[in-house]
Amino acid sequence: MFSQSIPASWVYALQHAVYFVIYSAAGWILETIYRSLGQRRFINAGFLRGPFLPIYGIGATFVLLLAPFLRNQGLVLEFLAYGVVLTLIEYTIGAICEEFFGLRMWDYSEDPFNLGGRICLPYSILWASIAVGFDRWIHPPVAHIVEGIGTGSLHLLVVVMAVYFGLDFAISLNLLRKFVLRLSRVYLRRMSLSLLERTHLFESFNRLLMAFPNLRKYLDTVANFRNRLDQKLSSLQIRFLGFIENRTPREEEFRCFVRDIATNPEFLKTKDFRHHDSSIFRHAFRVAFLSYRVGKSMNLDARAMARGGFLHDFFLYDWRNHDLPELARESFHGLEHPHIALQNARNQFPLSVLEQDIIVKHMWPLTPSPPRHWESFMVSCIDKYVALYELMS
Numbered sequence: 001m002f003s004q005s006i007p008a009s010w011v012y013a014l015q016h017a018v019y020f021v022i023y024s025a026a027g028w029i030l031e032t033i034y035r036s037l038g039q040r041r042f043i044n045a046g047f048l049r050g051p052f053l054p055i056y057g058i059g060a061t062f063v064l065l066l067a068p069f070l071r072n073q074g075l076v077l078e079f080l081a082y083g084v085v086l087t088l089i090e091y092t093i094g095a096i097c098e099e100f101f102g103l104r105m106w107d108y109s110e111d112p113f114n115l116g117g118r119i120c121l122p123y124s125i126l127w128a129s130i131a132v133g134f135d136r137w138i139h140p141p142v143a144h145i146v147e148g149i150g151t152g153s154l155h156l157l158v159v160v161m162a163v164y165f166g167l168d169f170a171i172s173l174n175l176l177r178k179f180v181l182r183l184s185r186v187y188l189r190r191m192s193l194s195l196l197e198r199t200h201l202f203e204s205f206n207r208l209l210m211a212f213p214n215l216r217k218y219l220d221t222v223a224n225f226r227n228r229l230d231q232k233l234s235s236l237q238i239r240f241l242g243f244i245e246n247r248t249p250r251e252e253e254f255r256c257f258v259r260d261i262a263t264n265p266e267f268l269k270t271k272d273f274r275h276h277d278s279s280i281f282r283h284a285f286r287v288a289f290l291s292y293r294v295g296k297s298m299n300l301d302a303r304a305m306a307r308g309g310f311l312h313d314f315f316l317y318d319w320r321n322h323d324l325p326e327l328a329r330e331s332f333h334g335l336e337h338p339h340i341a342l343q344n345a346r347n348q349f350p351l352s353v354l355e356q357d358i359i360v361k362h363m364w365p366l367t368p369s370p371p372r373h374w375e376s377f378m379v380s381c382i383d384k385y386v387a388l389y390e391l392m393s
């Protein structure tokens with residue numbers, strides 16, 4: 001009764017969702033075997049963590065949708081149509097990755113008859129051949145099995161897979177975003193990083209780098225910038241450096257805002273005092289950078305938030321075991337240090353009214369006087385968040 005009331009077009013859509021999953025998995029198996037044999041070790045091919053390559057699922061779905069119109073048009077037209085459509089899909093996905101992440105996940109620059117390295121004729125011919133064989137010999141037995149699945153089970157399968165794909169896609173997209181962010185940071189700090197530090201920085205991206213060996217080029221481009229003039233960089237690498245530079249003005253602006261503080265000899269002494277999981281300097285830097293980013297996104301005074309955030313804990317003693325000159329042993333650090341930080345900051349830097357409010361109110365509500373500005377309130381919240389994160393870590 002339940003299945004009779006479901007429109008045939010809906011069942012057709014559900015079946016195609018299942019085909020998408022099956023062919024994404026088949027594509028993953030194909031590529032994983034091909035890559036693992038080539039590199040003589042197991043390679044988890046593809047962008048997702050799970051055993052799926054959605055680009056194959058997308059390609060297969062397009063072939064299935066086109067097949068009813070092409071089957072009686074002759075082999076040549078069928079071959080050409082599949083070739084054009086699958087090549088267009090490959091080009092579009094490649095272009096999206098380049099636009100949003102500045103990365104080329106695969107690169108056909110070395111192959112003959114390529115277009116911008118995103119597509120090339122030999123592979124287009126291969127895709128078209130696979131599509132023709134797929135429609136004739138691979139899909140019919142698979143369709144026979146899927147058509148035998150009841151609508152209730154189809155619904156359940158599609159919902160479970162949709163949730164799974166959504167989560168995996170979000171996690172993997174975030175990993176790629178972090179990879180670009182990490183590249184930007186390495187690029188900014190490239191002069192001060194040792195080879196060991198660079199290697200360590202990218203350990204968490206091993207899966208991504210193994211799945212897309214082309215990404216290693218970007219890593220090398222960014223990390224070996226010191227010898228840039230001696231190297232022959234491809235136009236792709238030069239374009240990527242431009243992309244990274246365009247993506248990092250925020251960090252540059254932040255550094256500009258706090259440069260005098262970060263190089264002040266008196267403030268640098270905060271590196272010698274332990275605070276939470278590391279030093280006062282490190283904690284203050286985290287608060288400053290996060291405050292700056294929040295200030296930017298909320299349209300607040302990001303400069304004051306960065307500077308106030310950096311100076312908020314400007315005291316020079318170990319708060320767990322303190323004594324004069326800065327804080328007498330009987331005084332309560334939690335209540336006193338905002339005033340000490342403000343005094344120390346005033347001695348070294350010209351401060352705006354807002355920056356002073358940020359520093360002296362950052363312990364609210366432990367100190368009863370409430371923040372007078374949104375910026376002070378936000379930095380106070382961010383300080384608590386960062387402190388909690390550091391204590392837990």
Ligand SMILES: [Fe+2]
Pocket residue numbers: 312313337362363
């Ligand atoms: Fe504090």
Ligand SMILES: [Fe+2]
Pocket residue numbers: 283287312313383387
């Ligand atoms: Fe703090």
